[in-house]
Amino acid sequence: MAKVWLGLGSNLGDRERFILDAIALLGKAALRETRVSSLWESKARYVTDQPDFLNAAVSGQTDLTPAELLREVNRIEAALGRDRSAVVAKGPRSIDIDILLYGGRIIVEEGLLIPHPGIRERKFVLLPLLELDPELQDPVTGESFAALLAGLPPQGIYPYLRGGYDAPYP
Numbered sequence: 001m002a003k004v005w006l007g008l009g010s011n012l013g014d015r016e017r018f019i020l021d022a023i024a025l026l027g028k029a030a031l032r033e034t035r036v037s038s039l040w041e042s043k044a045r046y047v048t049d050q051p052d053f054l055n056a057a058v059s060g061q062t063d064l065t066p067a068e069l070l071r072e073v074n075r076i077e078a079a080l081g082r083d084r085s086a087v088v089a090k091g092p093r094s095i096d097i098d099i100l101l102y103g104g105r106i107i108v109e110e111g112l113l114i115p116h117p118g119i120r121e122r123k124f125v126l127l128p129l130l131e132l133d134p135e136l137q138d139p140v141t142g143e144s145f146a147a148l149l150a151g152l153p154p155q156g157i158y159p160y161l162r163g164g165y166d167a168p169y170p
Contacts (some may be wrong), residue, residue: 015054031060037128043156057128
């Protein structure tokens with residue numbers, strides 16, 4: 001059994017429903033003892049001409065290997081309408097589920113990098129992640145994710161329905 005942390009995002013359709021449905025499906029198929037962050041709204045990064053995202057993080061225990069978990073995540077995304085072959089990379093999507101951390105392991109396999117390579121630079125990942133586990137550290141460097149977050153510039157993220165761009169942590 002391993003503790004895992006996943007990041008979720010949606011910027012098409014009923015964003016909140018897609019995230020809640022993804023969390024429910026993860027709880028049925030992959031995770032036990034699930035914990036869920038609050039929702040955060042963020043401006044799109046990388047490809048900026050698209051709707052704002054809703055983001056959340058979820059943690060839980062899994063019996064799945066990293067590769068099995070990735071297959072389950074991809075299956076859930078497809079069940080919720082995501083067709084990876086039909087979308088622009090980093091473009092609009094109904095749901096995106098990223099494996100952020102798998103215990104304290106470092107995994108480098110074809111199609112699977114853990115910790116997620118973007119975790120260190122993205123407030124929309126770090127804020128919900130640290131809401132769940134404020135003491136988390138980067139398994140690669142040992143650096144506190146809270147310290148990494150403190151060093152990031154504003155990125156247009158705020159608590160959903162509460163306002164306040166680039167809300168401080170916590």
